[in-house]
Each structure stands twice: as structure tokens, then as C-alpha cells.
Amino acid sequence: MRLKGAVTLLITLALFSPASLGAQAAPTKRPNIVILLADDWGFSDVGAYGGEIATPNIDALAAKGVRFSNFHVAGSCSPTRAMLQTGVINHRAGLGNMPETIPPEHLGKPGYEARLNNRVVTIADQLRNVGYRTYLTGKWHLGHTPDTVPTARGYDRALALAQSGADNFEDKPNLLIYDKTEWSEDGKPVKLPKRFYSSTLIVDRMIRYIDGEKASGRPFLASVNFIANHIPVQARDADIAAYAGRYSDGWTALRNQRRAAAIAKGVMPTGVAMVTMDSSGDWSKLTAEQRRQRAGAMAAYAAMGTAMDREIGRLIAHLKAIGAYENTIFVFLSDNGAEATDPMAMGAFTRWNANQLYDQSIAQQGRPGSLTAQGAGFASASASPLRGYKFTASEGGLRVPMILAWPGNPAIKGGTVAAGFAHVTDMPLTLLKLAGVMPQQGSFAGRRVEPMIGMDLSPMLTGAASSVHSADKPLGYELSGNAVLFKGDYKLVKNLPPYGDGRWRLYNITMDPGETKDLSGSDPDRFAAMQKDYAAFAKANKVLPMPEGYTAPKQILANALRTLLIPRLIALWPVGALLVMATAAAIWWRRRRRKQPLGSAKP
Template identity: 85%
Template sequence: MRRNRPAAVLAALTLLHLLAPGTHAAPAKRPNIVILLADDWGFSDVGAFGGEIATPNIDALAAKGVRFSNFHVAGSCSPTRAMLQTGVINHRAGLGNMPETIPPEHQGKPGYDAHLNNRVVTIADQLRAGGYRTYLTGKWHLGHTPDSLPTARGYDHALALAQSGADNFEDKPNLLIYDQTEWSEDGKPAKLPARFYSSTLIVDRMIRYIDSGNASGKPFLASVNFIANHTPLQAPDADIAAYAGRYTAGWTALRNQRRAAVIAKGMMPAGVAMVTMNTSGDWSKLSPQERQQRAGAMAAYAGMATAMDREIGRLVAHLKVIGEYENSIFVFLSDNGAEATDPMAMGAFARWNANHLYDQSIARQGRPGSLTAQGAGFARASVSPLRGYQFSASEGGLRVPMIMAWPGNPAIRG
């Protein structure tokens, strides 16, 4: 199946499943809609798309539904999220670019409001008008003022991060970009637990919201927005340890393995070319310490993805327990391709600042207090066999994994 942008997904859901009160064609029970949005995952990161990373729960949804092999989004997160939430092109929604990267000459110009403007309605607005309960957890990144937070844009309840990312273990911002975090709940500053893990917190809160409205009998929209795998890459120790030694052959070897697996999974034709990318250097010419650092960063990336997948599995298991799994439409996608930005590969000041603010030892990569990034070398493996990354208009930045499944509807199958 081919789609040009996320608007196609939500427009289809709205047209097919938003049934206003009194509509004669209304089924006995309208389906729930569960959006599972990953952050900065490359095209071949998911197991069902050819990746070696363990994603059994996402793969299980793929087996129940349809994998989209030619699905495109925007090159950065806020524009994609604007389209996903509204069903219209991102400039019309006010996010021609993500707020942190709008150049001065664009600021204040039409299409560059830096937040979701009031000239559009959201999928939550429309579904709530049609009798749905509406919930959001996780990354919002579409505004941080009271009138631009999720509960002002159609959501009954929301635990939302207004920024591009944050620490995954504590209420701490990405100190290279922000002075403090902007987590809110139902439009007010949120008090997070002293210690938590982001993917677990995001699913915990969504389960709480869903359960709180079960007695109403209304279907629900659950917009679950992970901050995995946004920098800083962080995961529980066991998840990182599961990939120890997996990436020591380097990014070129992984990129070639991914290409073969993508073809074997039927996501690309057998003759698809391997695009040459020279942005990351020759793995064999790195020092032993550099190779250890880069392989460890990729292990943290994979561990973070597996930890997120496990939380998706926990949400799915809960929906089965409460009898809502079969009648739920699941939409999984990434907001853009893999992120190549890496503070440790930037200028001397960025490296000094990262080392000053975080524990950057190789042994601590992906752990609490660290700032770990995938970097361009392994980002090019995440998008294999495509070229480019997040922030580019190349296929690797725009073409992402997307899955749609409705387990109880046999017509929605691959």
C-alpha cells in the first residue's frame, strides 16, 4: 500500500470510523483506535521490516494486519505529529518546521506558528464529537501554552511532554537544549515519580486513562507517543546487555545485513540498490575505543527499542484482559527516520558541554545520567537500504515503518 503522508491514515480512520450520533450506518460497537507513535525509528528497525532488534509485539500486530512499505512522513517530528493529529498538511496546521529549528527568516510567517494553530481541528476533536473517549500520553511537541496542550485540543486526559525529548529515567530535560522539562497533565504542570522509565510511564498512564472510562461503554482513542528512540538513548540494563557484542562488526556490515533482511521480508524488491553513504567514515579505520563506543551506543539504541516494544505488548495484553483487543484498530509508525545528530561528533564546545553535564564513559552508555546518541554511522543502518536521515528530504528521513491492524476484523489483513 502507498501513502504520501500521515494525513492519509487519520483521514481514512475519520471517514470510515467516525460515526456521528444518529448515523444510520453505525455498527453495534464502534472500534477503538490506538496510535502507537515511535520517535526517530528507521525504516528497517522493526523486526517485521527486516531489523535484528527484538520487536515481537510490534511484529505480532504486523502479522495481524498490513505493513506499509512505501509510507512517508515529514523529515522531523513536529510536522509529522501535526499531520497525524489533524489530517492536513503540516504548514496549514502551523508546523512548517519543528519549533527548535525554525530559521529566523521563517518565524512568524504563515505556516510557521511553532504550535498547532486554531485554524485546524484534531482527530481527538472529531472523535470526541462522535462519542469517543480521547486520551494522549507521551510526546506532544505541538505547543506548550495552556491553549495549545492536548486537553485544549480535544483530549479528555493527557500526560504530555511539550518538548522534543527528555531524560527517560528522571524528570530532567535534555540539558543541551532545555533548562527544564515541560511535562503536563490535563493542562497543568505534571509531577512525575522520582524514578521511572519513560516508555513504562507512558503506557501506565494510558492504561489508567482507559480503565477510568470503561464504565461509560464508549469507544476510545488512545494516542500513545513514545520518546523512544529520541536522544538521549537510555534503556534498562538488561535490555542493553541483550545486545552486548551484537554491533562490533560495524555499520556497513549491519547495513548490508538489513538490506538482505528487508528483501527477505518482502518490504523491498530483490533488486533494490544499496545506496552509498559516505557521511560516517570507515569502521575499520576507527580506533578500538571508538568502535567500542559506537557499538555500545547502537546496543543502547536497540535496547531502548526492545523496551518500548515490551510496553506495547503490555498495553495489548491489558486490552485483551478487558475485552477491547479484538475491537481495536492499531496504527504503528515512526515520526521520521533515524537521527544522525550526535553531540560527540560535533564541535569542541558541544563535546565539552556534553561531557560536563553527563557521564559519557563507554561503560555508562544508555544508563541513567548518560547522553548517548546513535550517530550517523548506525543511523544509516537503521534506514537501510535507503539514504538520508531525520531532517533531510531523502528517503531515509521520510520513509518509515507503518503498520495498521484490526485483529477482530479479518478484512484488515496483509
């Protein structure tokens, strides 16, 4: 067995050595890298992970590559994106919290810049330094100032959205949060076409960038960042029609179907236990109209996913046509778990505001002019068989599908599942190693930067190792007060309201990924030791306690009001001033008339 392991390791080293990857040869021998980042996709949304949504092109990548079944990100988008770009934990990269959820008391504190700070260096910077062309299209959400747009952080060309999401058919923001969209191209504000669909536009522009430098023969990094399936969930009519009636049995039935399919696909252990999430509600108690509305929203969600997959297929077909497919590393992942937030369930004011700004009729769901959301019930199915959603530190918020494929490299065991723990900070280092590029180790271009903390996942791609993370090395995480300490098979976790009660719990997420059995009482020594590990992480990374009464949903609303109300009041002040002057004049005139003696009026 030892001899067999040694031979496997030698083969792995040979196939993934810098020489075999072209590190000592011309830059054209290095592989291209395509990162396909989905937005708010749950663990089992992809067909290869047990989902019923049609994702044939992502599934084809899974058949060529390795599916990671224990891969973790942050609970919301920009912290994940910061770690994916830099290999540095979000608190050191500037995204201790994101702009939409950060309390004012934290903004600007070390690690809480709410943008990618200048103490980190991106994978694009490092690849461009060795001759790569670097392109980004779609959602950036890591800054909008001249020094934080993609072209200031290592990208040669970029069509980038600086916000968390936007309309998919119009150059229009989510009007509940923003007053305008912040799309830019190559660092300058850009107006989008009058008619477009977001996933198509994002791939169109990436193909244009790749083709524009094709003659150079240089390898490229293509970071393709979809806004599917972020709110507003929108898709073309034909895609929505394909899912008509598919979700009429409700989310509980779908959650159970997804669980069985995830086991059958090999991405979940046989017999995995599963909780019923309190916030999902009881499908059987809904009215017929409510069921039609929720099933229609889920149909739009599935349609948006299928549309995104089709565009991935179009990009892959183009790479095949230009002879770049075989020597391209593809990475597919989601930035966090499924989104349970629904504006129509956030209180009377938000619901009224959404109805004023959008057509929220059942018939219009997912179509232009609507603000559709999947909602908590079907988000529980997207996360199946995990607990929790986006924003939470539960597995449903942090564990996402991740596929890595390199079609022309025989070392990667296509169609296999890697069940060992892996983390988003592992990705930049892994990709650099696969490209034969020496990763930065605390300095870059003559300046000191935050060192990358990730591990090289290459041995998991070949089956030479089941895990690359040491069982005794802790990895901490925190966002909006929801916190985690990973260590080996175990996870210490707490969630603040409204997602939890603020108490620490302990789970074995290898045996119990659904987080159904709290081990804090039966394993008190481990529980205490991991709490000490988390305290050390929080101190080292300057994690701030959340203000009293903080919740992420309330903070989103408060920050949105500040963002929207003040500019609108400023814009309206001339009108207000005129109204005040007119009112004052009217009052003055009435008082003057009352003071005039009878008969004194002029003829």
C-alpha cells in the same frame, strides 16, 4: 478479471461500510483506535521490516495487519505529528518548521507559528464529537500554551511532553537544548515520579486513563507517543546486556544485513540498489576504543527499542484482558527516520558541554546520567536500504514503517504488504472512515477550518487497490529548505547542506527506493514539469526561502543558546551585580590608599 475486481470492491465496501462499523448503531459498536507512535525509528528497525532488534509485539501486529512499505512522513517530529493529528499539510497546520530548527526571521509568519494553529481541527476533536473518549500520553511537541496543549485540542486526558525529548529515567530535559522539562497533565504542569522509565510511564498512564472510563462503554482513541528512541538513548541494564557484542561488526555489515532482510520480508523490491552514505564513515578505520563506543551506543539504541516494544505488548495484553482487543484498530509508525546527530561529534564546545553535564564514559552509555546517541554510522543501518536520515528529504528521512491492524475485522489481510505510496496525512481520514465517522470537510463546530487533504487507505488494507493516490496528482513537502514533490512513482527532491548540495534530483522511488539513479538528465520533461508542480505547491502554501547559510544543526544550536543563555544570565544578574560592586569598591579603595600622603594613616 473485471468481474473479480468488482466482487472484491463490493466485499470491501460491505466490510468497511458505516453500517458494519456501527456508524448507524450505538457508539459502543464503533472501534477503539490506538496510535502507537515511535520516535526517530529508521525504516528497517522493526523486525517485520528486516531489523534484528527484538520487537515481537510490533511484529505480532504486522502478522495481524498490513505493513505499508512506501509510507511517508516529515523529516522531523512535530511537522509529522501535526499532520498525523489533523490530516492537513504541516505548512497549513502551523508547523512549517519546528521550534528547535526555525530561524527567527520565519517565526510567527503564516504557517510558521511553530505550534498547532487554531485553523486546524484534530482527529481527537472529531472523534470526541461523536462520543469517543480521547486520551494522549507521551510526546506532544505541538505547543505548550493553554490553547495548544492536548486537552485544548480534543483530548479528555493527557500526560504530555511539550518538547522534542527528555531524559528517560529522571524528570530532566536534554540539558544541551532546554533548561527544564515541560511535562503537563490535563493542561497543568506536573512533576514526574522520582523513579520511572519513560516507555513504562507512558503506557501506565494510558492504561489508567482507559480503565478510568471503562464503565462508560464508550469507544476510545488512545494516542500513545513514545520518546523512544529519541536522544538521549537510554535503557535498563538488562536490556542493554542482551545486545552485548551484537554490533561489533559495524554499521556497513549491519546495513547490508538489513537490506537482505528487508527484501526477504517483502518490504523492499528484490535487488534494491543501495548507496554508501558519506557521513557514516569507515568502521575499519576506527580505533578499538572507538568501535567499542559506537557498538555500545547501538546496543543501547536496540535495548531502548525492545523496551518500547515490551510496553506495547503490555498495553495489548491489557486490552485483551478487558475484552477490547478484537474491536481495536492499531496503528504503529515512526515520526521520521533515524537520527544521525550525535552531540559528541558536533564540535569541541558541544562535546565539552556534554561532558560537563553528563557522564559520557563508554561504560555508562545508555544508562542514567548519560547522553547517548546512535550516530550517523548506525543510523545508516537503521535506514537501510534507503538514503538519508532524519531532517533530510531523502527516503531515509521520510519513509518509515507503518502497520495498521484490526484483529477482529476479517477484511484486513493479515501479514500482507501494501507497496503503494501513502502519506501521513492519509491517516486521520482513514481512521475516521474506518470508525464510521464523517470527516470534516472545511468546517467543524460552526467554524471554518483547513480541510483534510489525505486519502482513505481502506482499499489498500483489503487488497482491493494497490494505491489510492492518483499518478497524476502532485503532493508537495518542505521542511528547513529540504523539499519534495511526489507524483505517482516519482519523487523530485533537494537537500540543503549539510545533507545535500541544494540541487534538485529526480528518482523513481518505486523501482529505486534507495535513490541511487538520478533521472533528471534522462527524463528532462518530467523533471521540468515536477519543478513547476513544486513551485505551485510552495506558492499556495506560502513556503518561505531559508536565510543565507541556514542549516538545521546550526539553527538548533543558535536557538538553544538563546533559550538557555538569556534565562541563565537573568538568573545570575544579582551575583554579577554584587561582583561588579565588589570590584568597583576594591578599585576605589586601592586608589584612595595611593592618594594618601606618607604617614597619614590612622593608628
